[in-house]
Amino acid sequence: MVYLHEMDEKFGHVSSNIDREKGSELHESYQQADPFPHIVIENFLPPNVLEVCLKDFPASSEEAEQKFDRRQERLKESFNPDILPPSTRQIFYSFNSRPFIRVIENITGIKGLIPDPYFAGAGLHRIHQGGHLSVHADFNHHKPMNLERRVNILIYLNKDWQPEYGGQLELWDQDMTRCAHSIVPSFNRCVIFNTTQESMHGNPQLINHPQGIPRRSIALYYYTSTWDETKRDATTQFRVRPGTNDRVDWRTKVNEMALELAPPLVMRNFRRLKKHLAGTH
Structure with missing residues (x-):
């Protein structure tokens, strides 16, 4: 069964009549998760919604807002929703709507979540064959809005993706002594987690699809108005996995x-x- 079946398959709108407590049933599992609060939800959205995103996914790299190709993030691109066709733009605008945000608040227990109209670093992500993203903690400050980053949502768009194709999302403990979870980025699998300087995550395994198909995903970030001068502004903090060729x-x-x-x-x-x-x- 689709978890967020209240989302319209054609337009991506989440019904305003959605149960105000939806997501609360997952809160305890979310809070108790190891190595930091997170949850994996299968069949998260109506499949037709993701089919629209795949249809509209830019074929060319020329439209990418950001491109990364260095030791820590290789062959990675992100596409801001504002450059996408209207069919996918309205889906992303729905991710910023009150009914959707309330579900995320219920799951995480973090109230007063604020969406990002700029989609800074968010949108559609693609990592090409041979690419990867090293384990890291995310940037924590949305400077234009002076907000504190609190929650990440990743929704995967990869059909029939096998573990040997690489690109698994790895969740590590703060001390980088163990990988607690390795999550295959399968189609319509959603991962939600708290974004702190302790939430170490990444997909360090090289993309190795037999047909050269890239790893694709939706990335959404949410914030709260809790930033103040006592907090330390930090950019993406990459970490080295023990016993690997990861670089500082x-x-x-x-x-x-x-x-x-x-x-x-x-x-x-x-x-x-x-x-x-x-x-x-």
């Missing part, structure tokens, strides 16, 4: 040390110089 993200570490040690005026001038130099190339 020295670029981020050096930037963070510079931010902590350099006077604010120096850093402001440094950013202006970087922006100027980027605009001259």
Whole structure:
């Protein structure tokens, strides 16, 4: 049975008559999950909704808002919903609607969740053959809205995906001593989890589909108005798995040390110089 059967198959709207307590039945399992609060839900949406997303998924990489190709995130692209056809845009707008958000609040127990109209880093994601995303903790501050990131939702679009194709979502403990879960990114499987500096996750296994088909997913992020000056702004924090060839993200570490040690005026001038130099190339 489809979990969110209250979502319209044609337009992706979640009925305003949906049970206000829907999701509460999953809250205890979510909170008690190891190694951090999360849940895996099979058959999350009406399949036709995801078929629309697959039909509208950009074939070309030219439309990608972000492209990553370095040691920690190889051959990864993200597409902002605003560049997609109306049929998929309205599905993403439904993910930002009150009926949908209330379900997520009931599951997570986090009230006052705020959607992101900018879809910063969210939208449709694709990782090509040979690509991967190393284990990491996500950025925690939505600067334009000055909000604290709290919840991630991943919905997979990969039909008949087998473990040997790679791309499993791995959930690690905070100390990076063990992988608690390895989740195959199968079609209509949804993973919801708390986003903190302790929620280590990623898909470090290389994509290895026999027909060269990329790994595709929907990524949604939600926030709360709990950010204040006592919290430390952090970008994506990559971690190294023991006994692997994972590489330390020295670029981020050096930037963070510079931010902590350099006077604010120096850093402001440094950013202006970087922006100027980027605009001259």
